[in-house]
Every structure is written in structure tokens, then in C-alpha cells.
Amino acid sequence: MDIDTGNNGGTWGAVLRIQVMMDVTRPLKRVMKLRTAMGEEQLIRFQYERAAQLLLLVWSTWSPLKNCELQYEPGFVDPGQNTPYGSWLRAPPPHTNRRWNPTQTKPSQFSSINPSFSFINSGGDCLAVPPRIMSAIAWNCQGLRGPGTVRYLGELIREYHPSLVFLAETKRIYGASEVSQRTSTWHLLSKLASQSSRMWLCSGDYNEILDHGEKEGGSLRPAWQIQNFRNALQENDLHDLGHSGTPFTWCNNQMQPLTIRERLDRACGNSEWIQAFPKTSVHHLDCSCSDHKPLLIYPKNRVFRQFGELADRGVLNQAGLDLRSKSIIERCWKSERGNQPGTQQKITECQTQLTVWSKNHQGLDRRRIKLLEKKLYSLRNGIISSAVQLQINRVKNELEDLYSVEETYWKERSRTLWLTEGDRNTGYFHNKASHRKKVNEIRKLRTDSDEWVDNEQDLRRLILDHFTKTFQSRRPSTVDIERCTVHITPRIDRNMYDELSRPFTEEEVSLALSQMAPLKAPRPDGMPPLFYQKYWPIVKTDVTATTLHLLNNHALPDNYNATTIVLIPKCTKPDHLSQFRPISLCNVLYKIASKTIANRLKPILDIIISPNQTAFIPGRLITNNVIVAYELNHYLRTKTKGVKGYMALKLDISKVYDKIEWAFLERVLIRLGFPPRVVSLIMLCISTVSYSFMLNGGQFGSLIPQRGIRQGDPLSPNLFLLCTEALSSLLLAGERNGSMEGIAICRGAPKISHLLFADDTLVFSQATRQTMQCIGNTLDTYAKASGQEINYGKSTVVFSKNVPQDEQLELAAIIGLRPEIMHAKYLGLPGVVGRSQGAVFNNLRD
Structure with missing residues (x-):
């Protein structure tokens, strides 16, 4: 235990600030009885600057495993239940005008699950700041105790500053290496998926490939094995998040022609994860000390378009299908006709007016659909007279119009060509649109001199010069x-x-x-x-x-x-x-x-x-x-x-x-x-x-x-x-x-x-x-x-x-x-x- 002795004689206001080493498998200490030098017993209450956030984060990450065969250590308390453990265990932020001499340590890379704030130590005052983006490294490592592996792991942490590091011994997915046992892995995956209704990311060594392009060398993988893996992911709403870097994550390290390379490690997320983190990136890091490559997983924040850049034209298509926008078009087209550039001016005016109209009506159609569906349900479950039947027909027609607007909008966003009139799978097309946007995004590029460019302005300059x-x-x-x-x-x-x-x-x-x-x-x-x-x-x-x-x-x-x-x-x-x-x-x-x-x-x-x-x-x-x-x-x-x-x-x-x-x-x-x-x-x-x-x-x-x-x-x-x-x-x-x-x-x-x-x-x-x-x-x-x-x-x-x-x-x-x-x-x-x-x-x- 270390005491910060450089602040007002070892105290920080009305509290004593100490640094302790904790066993994260044990519950947090809330109170403790201490005997003073005078022989008196006092009840000391504890608050934590970072550890409480860390344990809450770990709990939220692994809560899908709560009901599986793995048992938690005795005394481990679920912070989500009605117990004495909660956010009050976090230490409040100090006043900005109260200064102290902190120990010179690097800021924590962990972000709070609470999206409102997290604490960092930047060498000055303790300040409340927005949380950082969580990142993770997952690695099915061979020879973890070897000095070369330990050094390489340290280099990875120093280079990428991950919030979480998963090694093979931690409880992440690991596909059985024996083909006969692979079915048990898919059953376990289904069990974990059925016990969680929240977004989740499942990364690790699946020991299986999704198509023949993910294997190089050796004999062909039987089609039924690949299909079983695809079925397991599809049934559990898991989607491969893609990757960058080398195409394979495992190599048998044999000389040609015996060399075999496969993409056995991957990160998969369910639909909720993809919607929350549509720009999640998975990078295959190079490694010479193991047969498996580490995965760097980084769920990036959404990038919002700057003001003045092109608006989402989907709203224009939505307006184009709405009869209420017809009056806008007619109003914009009342100016003098002719074969002059005025036609383009009218189109520009239509675009401006329809964009404003669309922004004002965004979300209204979805709420209108819900109201009409409730109204239709009520009408159908009551006494249906001729007047009520007319109301039912009117509600159904209005719903059809709104459905048509919605499905066409998401079809255009997803670029899926096989949508036909009457399809209502807007959730599917929403995911397709998010995936298409992720695939088409350019994060970094390599120049002709093999230098990497990842800054937005540098990327623009590179494209323009090219x-x-x-x-x-x-x-x-x-x-x-x-x-x-x-x-x-x-x-x-x-x-x-x-x-x-x-x-x-x-x-x-x-x-x-x-x-x-x-x-x-x-x-x-x-x-x-x-x-x-x-x-x-x-x-x-x-x-x-x-x-x-x-x-x-x-x-x-x-x-x-x-x-x-x-x-x-x-x-x-x-x-x-x-x-x-x-x-x-x-x-x-x-x-x-x-x-x-x-x-x-x-x-x-x-x-x-x-x-x-x-x-x-x-x-x-x-x-x-x-x-x-x-x-x-x-x-x-x-x-x-x-x-x-x-x-x-x-x-x-x-x-x-x-x-x-x-x-x-x-x-x-x-x-x-x-x-x-x-x-x-x-x-x-x-x-x-x-x-x-x-x-x-x-x-x-x-x-x-x-x-x-x-x-x-x-x-x-x-x-x-x-x-x-x-x-x-x-x-x-x-x-x-x-x-x-x-x-x-x-x-x-x-x-x-x-x-x-x-x-x-x-x-x-x-x-x-x-x-x-x-x-x-x-x-x-x-x-x-x-x-x-x-x-x-x-x-x-x-x-x-x-x-x-x-x-x-x-x-x-x-x-x-x-x-x-x-x-x-x-x-x-x-x-x-x-x-x-x-x-x-x-x-x-x-």
C-alpha cells in the first residue's frame, strides 16, 4: 500500500488518498474497522477512483456467461443487483481549484461503462472527461511463458494501448481442435447467445473457416464443416466483423509445399453490437513468436458528417415517394419556364426545400406507423360494422403507403437488388446499409512509396494528387x-x-x-x-x-x-x-x-x-x-x-x-x-x-x-x-x-x-x-x-x-x-x- 504524502501532510481534504493492490476476483472492500494509536476502533469507508469502474466494466463484459457451467468465486457480488455495491463506490471528482502532487503514472486506458464521465490522471488536476473508446487485443497464444512472447505482448500493449487483453486462458470463444468435438463448441455458442439479450462481441479461435478463400495449402475443408460453422453464426445472430492486415491468423510454420495458412481467429458481433458500433475494426497483428496472430479490436465511434457537406439523399427519396411533398415541388416550379439554366436553379431549390421537409418529418413516419398499427389492432378486435370496415380500409391503405416509403428508403441505403414490393425486412436492410457503409469506408491508404496515410486531410490530398x-x-x-x-x-x-x-x-x-x-x-x-x-x-x-x-x-x-x-x-x-x-x-x-x-x-x-x-x-x-x-x-x-x-x-x-x-x-x-x-x-x-x-x-x-x-x-x-x-x-x-x-x-x-x-x-x-x-x-x-x-x-x-x-x-x-x-x-x-x-x-x- 502506498500513501500520497505530498498533499497537506498525507491527506487530501477530508480523506486519505492511498494506492492499493487488489485481487480483482474478490469483492470490493466497502468498509473496514481500524484501530487507532489510542486504541479506538473506527469504521473507515472506501471509495475508488478507478477500480470500481474496472470491475463494473468486467462484469458487464462477461455477464452473458452468468448461467453457464463456470462458477464465480465465493463472495463475488453482481453490481447490477440490489446490493450495497454500486456507483456510489466511485470517488467524486475533486474541485478544480484544489491541487495536489500526483504520482507520475500513465493515464488509464479504461473507459467507464457509465457514459457520463470517467476519471483520468493527466499530471495535474483530476478532471471528469468523456470516456475513451474501449479497445481489446485477443490472442490464442502459443508458448505464453516464453521470454520472447512476454516481450512481444509488452510491445503490443505499448503500441496499441488496449483497454482489455484477452489471452487463451481467459473465458472467450475457443473452437475445439478435434473435428468430432466441434459440434459441442457450436452448442456452447448457442447457449451463451440464448442467455443474453444485449449486444455482445464474441472473439477468439473458432478453429474453423467460413469459405475456402480463408485457407491456403493443405487439403480442402469439407463443405459440411464450413456449413455447420455458418449455421452456428447465423442461428445466433453473429456476423463476422471483417478484418484488415494479413488474410490469415494461423500458420503451421512448415516449409513449402507443406505450408498451411488459415483464418481461424475472428471477431463476431450480433446485430445490436453492429448497430451500436458500426465501425468496429479488427486488425490481424503480425507475430513471429506464436502460430496464431493477435487480433486488435477497436469499436470506433460514429463519424458524423460536418455541416455543409452533402446530406443523406435517402431523405430526398423518402420525400419523393410521399404525396405530401408534391406541393413543395409545384411551389418550386412556379417560376418562369424556359430553356435557360433556371431549370437547375429550380432543382436546387427543390432539393433545399425537400431536405428541410425531410428533417422536420424524420421519425414522424415511424411513430405514425406504430399509432396506425395500434389503431388497426383495436378496430379489428372490436365490432366490425360497415363504418368500421371503411376505417380499417383507410388505415390499411395509409400503412401501406408508409411501409412503401420505409422499405424503399432502406433498399436504396443497403443497395440490395432483390428487394421486391411487399418485403418488410427493414431490419435486415438497415444492417446491410451499415455493413455497406463500413465496407466502403476508407480509413488508411498506402502511398506509392509504401508509407501509410490515415489522417483525413492527408487522405484527401493523396486522392486529389493521384x-x-x-x-x-x-x-x-x-x-x-x-x-x-x-x-x-x-x-x-x-x-x-x-x-x-x-x-x-x-x-x-x-x-x-x-x-x-x-x-x-x-x-x-x-x-x-x-x-x-x-x-x-x-x-x-x-x-x-x-x-x-x-x-x-x-x-x-x-x-x-x-x-x-x-x-x-x-x-x-x-x-x-x-x-x-x-x-x-x-x-x-x-x-x-x-x-x-x-x-x-x-x-x-x-x-x-x-x-x-x-x-x-x-x-x-x-x-x-x-x-x-x-x-x-x-x-x-x-x-x-x-x-x-x-x-x-x-x-x-x-x-x-x-x-x-x-x-x-x-x-x-x-x-x-x-x-x-x-x-x-x-x-x-x-x-x-x-x-x-x-x-x-x-x-x-x-x-x-x-x-x-x-x-x-x-x-x-x-x-x-x-x-x-x-x-x-x-x-x-x-x-x-x-x-x-x-x-x-x-x-x-x-x-x-x-x-x-x-x-x-x-x-x-x-x-x-x-x-x-x-x-x-x-x-x-x-x-x-x-x-x-x-x-x-x-x-x-x-x-x-x-x-x-x-x-x-x-x-x-x-x-x-x-x-x-x-x-x-x-x-x-x-x-x-x-x-x-x-x-x-x-x-x-x-
Whole structure:
């Protein structure tokens, strides 16, 4: 026991402040009899600055275990019961003007369960402050008594300052290592879940995986084992909280090919936990002193959007479905009509008024639903007369309207596509929306120099710098562009020319709007297509006039082409900007015009696009390419004889939309024979864009690009197909002049030199030095003019079996390709299916 002797002779006001070591398995001392030096007995009462908070925290954490087979130590008192133990055991905060000399210790990392306050020692006064965020480290450690393990554990605590540290000996989840005993673990999990109605987090070594992607090496896990684990989590409302860091938490520490890695440790929370802590993060820490990796669990606070940033557009969709908001739209649309930028001003005014309306009505609909449900219950359980039946019908109709608003709002927030009219699982969609928000959140990123950035301002600067470089034109020369497009022949005949040149009509504008998904994400005007579709009789005249003014007169209002870029992860745990897909959220007004142009182009695409391309063209299927590719790959695998050898190149093209050079695209349109007015209109649409960016709900930045087309613009897929005609024409020209030769799988079969599905490119040719050099020159010519980058490091080449191994390496090295036995996948399907069909298709089952 230590006494603080530096304060008024060892006292602190009317109390003696002491520091004691306690056994946390025993109840707190409330009172104690002490005998003074004069022989008198006095009853001393105790209050605690931190220990009471700690024990209350531990009790709340482990209360789900209360009724299991584990017995508490005698004398342990439940602080939640009606006993002498409670919050009064905490010492009150001192007056701020009373100072003392504290012992120099680090502040406690523990937070109070009571959300109102917690105490810290910061080297000055004792102050009441808001509680810190609790964090935890969970570790199924091997060799805990080893000095290296102890040192590493100390380093973890110093580095991450966890509030709680769980080791394997503590009472957390541990899945039986024997498969035969695994069922007992799931039964125990169900028992614990049934005894708790509160939010809870269950972390530990489950000794099981959720899908085959969580295991590397060794034999395949039986499907029934995985399914049992999934069922156990689903039945107990437990959801995997995901992870960052290395993908696996356990390794058998054997040399290849005996190495096995699995994700056996995980943290799972129930729905209440996810709703309370939607941003819980689980990080796999690296460790060299054990076969299991520690888990760092950190339930972050919600991040609230700053004032002035974009409001939740879901409330606008809610208003858009409510008949009461119709008067707001009509009021905003009473200003003078015309084909001036006033249309955008009216939309902005509608957005402002609907946002105010939505905020004033937030929560009212839910309360209204409850009242109507009670009223309906009362009416149905009384005497039902004809008048009462009319009331029942009115209440049911009003409930249906409110249900429709609620379910559509949560469908849009969750981005779940299979919701149909009548589904009422709003709780499910609420969880889906929270999970989607958690997945799309960007917490930290790695720079090109392998440095980590986790500060909000630094992240914004990193994103802005990255896209400034991406959208900066390389300014290809006229000679390079002409060399790339010289083999494109005019394909627009007179009928097509006249059809493309005629003025756009109101019917085309209305058709384009009706074809748009109602709840597609809008930005930056905040209005989804549903708004225009719902109130088309009100807004039709202005919207149609503005759109036709752009399409027929090539007049673009200010901010009409403003676009917000959001970053969508390409993989499960992205850590670099190259692992995100930039999706452009355009104003719906612009998308109506763009969709109208795309509808004009759609009927002629099948005629002007080469048959080697099968993406986004009506009447052509992805399976066409898949079947041809399988036949050609089979031919390569089975060709073991003959003088001629063949090869198949699978090209990786990066940033295909973002780096299209505008001058190149314009030249392609002219070479194909498009009318000058159409070329001018298309170039106006793509070259007047301005970008801002979205990060974790906040909009920032401003960027004027010099090249690129947008993912999210209805016109972009068609424009990209037209650009690929340059590559296709170069490959066909090489085949015609004898520089390269395609593959014919049998006598009389057509020779195939390449297959295209958007940017997925396969090139087939005879395996010779001349052919490889021709392909390399063709790709370089295309890259210089178009801005496309061929990633040769990720591109691969496969040779027929009659090509010697040394010759394969020599040919692949000419342009820097990586030789493979067989292409792993093409268009998401395996390049070849061998005897082990389970190993190939298990991911589909997952």
C-alpha cells in the first residue's frame, strides 16, 4: 500500500488518498474497522477512483456467461443487483481549484461503462472527461511463458494501448481442435447467445473457416464443416466483423509445399453490437513468436458528417415517394419556364426545400406507423360494422403507403437488388446499409512509396494528387494518332448518317428517363431519377427544354456536367488507390441527355463494331467469347506435334476509362464516319466535365480533367467500344500483311487472331519472334495514341505444347510477358477444368 504524502501532510481534504493492490476476483472492500494509536476502533469507508469502474466494466463484459457451467468465486457480488455495491463506490471528482502532487503514472486506458464521465490522471488536476473508446487485443497464444512472447505482448500493449487483453486462458470463444468435438463448441455458442439479450462481441479461435478463400495449402475443408460453422453464426445472430492486415491468423510454420495458412481467429458481433458500433475494426497483428496472430479490436465511434457537406439523399427519396411533398415541388416550379439554366436553379431549390421537409418529418413516419398499427389492432378486435370496415380500409391503405416509403428508403441505403414490393425486412436492410457503409469506408491508404496515410486531410490530398496525375493528358502527337487509326474504315452508311443527324425529340428524352433505374445514386444535385419519374408531369416541360437545348443547340449550362467521384473497392481489403474503382456520379439532368445519345448509337453498334468485340452490344453474348476461348485453349493444350507452334496472350490494361485521350477518341469517331454535329456533341459531353471527390461521406476538391471518360456515364461504354476498334483494326492489319497469323483449330475453320470483351483482351497467333515483335509494336502504337497502359508485368502468355521450353522463355521476354501453363481465368471463368472440379468451383458455392 502506498500513501500520497505530498498533499497537506498525507491527506487530501477530508480523506486519505492511498494506492492499493487488489485481487480483482474478490469483492470490493466497502468498509473496514481500524484501530487507532489510542486504541479506538473506527469504521473507515472506501471509495475508488478507478477500480470500481474496472470491475463494473468486467462484469458487464462477461455477464452473458452468468448461467453457464463456470462458477464465480465465493463472495463475488453482481453490481447490477440490489446490493450495497454500486456507483456510489466511485470517488467524486475533486474541485478544480484544489491541487495536489500526483504520482507520475500513465493515464488509464479504461473507459467507464457509465457514459457520463470517467476519471483520468493527466499530471495535474483530476478532471471528469468523456470516456475513451474501449479497445481489446485477443490472442490464442502459443508458448505464453516464453521470454520472447512476454516481450512481444509488452510491445503490443505499448503500441496499441488496449483497454482489455484477452489471452487463451481467459473465458472467450475457443473452437475445439478435434473435428468430432466441434459440434459441442457450436452448442456452447448457442447457449451463451440464448442467455443474453444485449449486444455482445464474441472473439477468439473458432478453429474453423467460413469459405475456402480463408485457407491456403493443405487439403480442402469439407463443405459440411464450413456449413455447420455458418449455421452456428447465423442461428445466433453473429456476423463476422471483417478484418484488415494479413488474410490469415494461423500458420503451421512448415516449409513449402507443406505450408498451411488459415483464418481461424475472428471477431463476431450480433446485430445490436453492429448497430451500436458500426465501425468496429479488427486488425490481424503480425507475430513471429506464436502460430496464431493477435487480433486488435477497436469499436470506433460514429463519424458524423460536418455541416455543409452533402446530406443523406435517402431523405430526398423518402420525400419523393410521399404525396405530401408534391406541393413543395409545384411551389418550386412556379417560376418562369424556359430553356435557360433556371431549370437547375429550380432543382436546387427543390432539393433545399425537400431536405428541410425531410428533417422536420424524420421519425414522424415511424411513430405514425406504430399509432396506425395500434389503431388497426383495436378496430379489428372490436365490432366490425360497415363504418368500421371503411376505417380499417383507410388505415390499411395509409400503412401501406408508409411501409412503401420505409422499405424503399432502406433498399436504396443497403443497395440490395432483390428487394421486391411487399418485403418488410427493414431490419435486415438497415444492417446491410451499415455493413455497406463500413465496407466502403476508407480509413488508411498506402502511398506509392509504401508509407501509410490515415489522417483525413492527408487522405484527401493523396486522392486529389493521384487523380490529378491520372487525368493529365500525355498529349499524343497527330502522327501517333494517325498511325493508330489509319486502318479504321468508314462504316456509317447514308441511312445511319441521316438517322444520327436528325434533331432529338421530346419522346427520346422521355424514353431515356424511363429507362433509368429509379434509385441510382445522384450527385451533385442530390436528386435521383425517381424524383423526375415521380413528378414528370410537373417538371417535364423545363427538363425536356433544357435537355433538347443541349442536344440540338450544343449549349451547356453552368455546372450541368459537374461530377462527384466515389471510390468503390475492387478487392476485400484495399490499401492502395489502384485497388479502388472510381465511379462517377453525374447529375441526372446530364445523364438524361447522355442516355438519349446512347440510345441513338445503340442500333448501329452491331454493324460498326468488329465481331471480335462482344461487350455492351445488343445481340452479342459474353458466352460467345467464352466458348471460342475454351476451344482455342483446348487446342493449345492438345497440340503436341507439328512444325508450327502457337500462343495466346492475355493482356492486362489498366485504367481503361480514365486515360482515354480525347484527341484520339475524336479521330476514331471521324474515321468511322460519324456526322460532324454528333462528333461535336459527344466531345462537348466528355470534355466539359469537372470533378469533385467523396471520402467517407464528405465531398472535397475540384479538378478539371484533360482526358478520360467516366464510369457511370451512360455514353461511356459505347465510346470505349469505338476506341477498341483502333486496336482491333491494327491486329487485323497485321494478320492481312502476314506479320502475324491467327489460330484455326481445324481445317476449314476461321482463323482467330483476337477476342475482346471491353478491355479483356486475348491475342492468338503463331509462336515466332517476328509475330511477337509485331504484337509488341502494335500494342505500343495503340498505347501511345489512346493513352491506354498495357501492364506487361501482369499480362501472361500460354504456348502450345510443341513449343520448346527455352523458346517459350525467349519469346515471352521480347515484350516482357510472364509465361504460364494455362490462363487462370478468362471473364471470371477458369481457363481449364481438370479432374478436380471441386477445387475449381468451390468458390461458386462459397
